[in-house]
Amino acid sequence: NAGVTQTPKFRVLKTGQSMTLLCAQDMNHEYMYWYRQDPGMGLRLIHYSVGEGTTAKGEVPDGYNVSRLKKQNFLLGLESAAPSQTSVYFCASRKSTTVAYGYTFGSGTRLTVV
Amino acid sequence: GQQLNQSPQSMFIQEGEDVSMNCTSSSIFNTWLWYKQDPGEGPVLLIALYKAGELTSNGRLTAQFGITRKDSFLNISASIPSDVGIYFCAGLYYTGTASKLTFGTGTRLQVTL
Numbered sequence: 001n002a003g004v005t006q007t008p009k010f011r012v013l014k015t016g017q018s019m020t021l022l023c024a025q026d027m028n029h030e031y032m033y034w035y036r037q038d039p040g041m042g043l044r045l046i047h048y049s050v051g052e053g054t055t056a057k058g059e060v061p062d063g064y065n066v067s068r069l070k071k072q073n074f075l076l077g078l079e080s081a082a083p084s085q086t087s088v089y090f091c092a093s094r095k096s097t098t099v100a101y102g103y104t105f106g107s108g109t110r111l112t113v114v
Numbered sequence: 115g116q117q118l119n120q121s122p123q124s125m126f127i128q129e130g131e132d133v134s135m136n137c138t139s140s141s142i143f144n145t146w147l148w149y150k151q152d153p154g155e156g157p158v159l160l161i162a163l164y165k166a167g168e169l170t171s172n173g174r175l176t177a178q179f180g181i182t183r184k185d186s187f188l189n190i191s192a193s194i195p196s197d198v199g200i201y202f203c204a205g206l207y208y209t210g211t212a213s214k215l216t217f218g219t220g221t222r223l224q225v226t227l
Contacts, residue, residue, distance in 0.1 A: 004156070033215075042118070042202060042217035043157070090156050103215065105149075105156030 002026050004106035006091050012112045013081040021076040021109050023091030030096040032074035033058075033103065034066060036087040043090060049074055050096070081113045120203055120218030128226050133190040135221040137203035142183040143216075145206040148175075151220075152199045160201075161188070193225050 004025045013019055023032060030051050035043040035058075045058030049068040063085060065077045074093075078085060088110050092103040120137045127133060137146070145164055149157035161172050163179035163186060170177055176189045186203055203218040 040123075040219055042120075042219045044217075045215070092156075103159075105158070107154065107156045 004091055004093055004104050006089075006106035006109050008109060009107070010110050012114060013078075014114060015081060015083060017081050018077070018079050019081065019111075020078075021089055021091075021111075023074045023076070023093075023106060024072055025074075025091075025093040025104070026072065027093065027095070027104065028071070029093035029104075030071070031094045032068065033092040034064070034074065034076045035090045035092065036060065037090060037108075038087050046076065046089075078111075081111075083113045085111065086113045087111060118203055118205055118216055118218035120221055122221060123219070124222040124224070126224045126226065127193055129193060129195060131193055133193055133197070133223060134187060135201060135203075136185060136187040137205070137218045138185045139205055139216070140184065141205070141207070141216075143205035143207050144183075145208070146177070146179050146186040147204040147206060147215075148177050148186070148188045149202045149204060150199050151202065157202055190223075193223075195225050195227065198223055198225050 007022045033048040034046040037043050044060050046064050047066040049055045052071045055066045067075045088108045090108050091106040094103045118137045118139050147162050148160045150160050151157045161177040166183050167181050168179040174191045200220045200222050202220050205216045207214050
C-alpha cells in the first residue's frame with residue numbers, strides 16, 4: 001500500500017529554471033494538497049484540489065501553479081524558480097467524506113534553489 | 115496566514131521522562147490533530163480529537179481538546195529514543211466537506227539516554 005508518493009525526493013535548481021513536482025496517491029482520495037515547510041513556520045498550504053480538473057489557491061500560492069488532470073495525480077509547477085522557494089514540499093490527500101480524520105502525507109521533496 | 119502558537123519550540127529530555135507540549139489559537143477548531151514527523155519523512159497522524167474537553171490516549175500519548183476549542187495539549191509519558199522527532203499540532207475547521215487545516219510551528223523533541 002503505497003499511500004502518497006512524491007517524486008523527486010531531492011532537487012537542486014538554478015534561479016529561473018522550471019520544474020514540476022509530482023504527487024501520486026493510490027487511495028482513491030478526492031482531495032489533494034500541496035504544502036511547503038520552512039524552519040520555524042510549520043506547514044503552509046500552497047494550492048489544493050477538491051477533485052479531478054479543479055484547483056484552488058491556498059495561503060502562499062504565488063510563484064506556483066498546479067494541475068489535477070487525473071484523480072490520482074496532483075502536479076506542482078515552478079515556472080521560474082527563486083531562492084525563496086527553497087523549502088521542503090509535502091503533498092497530502094484525503095477522502096471527501098473523512099474530513100475529520102486528518103490528511104495522509106507523502107514523504108516530501110527537498111528543493112534547493114541556488 | 116493564520117498559524118498556531120505551539121510551545122515549546124524544542125525540548126531536550128532524558129529517556130524515561132514525561133513530555134508536555136501545547137498549542138493555542140485565536141480561532142476555534144472543530145478538530146485538533148497531533149502529528150509526528152521523523153527526519154526525511156512526512157507528518158504521520160498520532161491522535162485526533164473531535165470534541166471540546168475530550169481526552170484521548172494512544173499508548174504513551176495523551177492529548178486533550180481544550181474546553182474553549184482554541185487549545186490542545188499533548189503529553190508523552192516515559193519517553194524512549196524513538197520518540198525523537200518534530201511534533202506538530204494542527205487545527206481543523208470544516209463546514210460540510212470544505213476544510214481548512216492550520217499547522218503549529220512544531221516542537222522538536224530530543225531524547226538522550
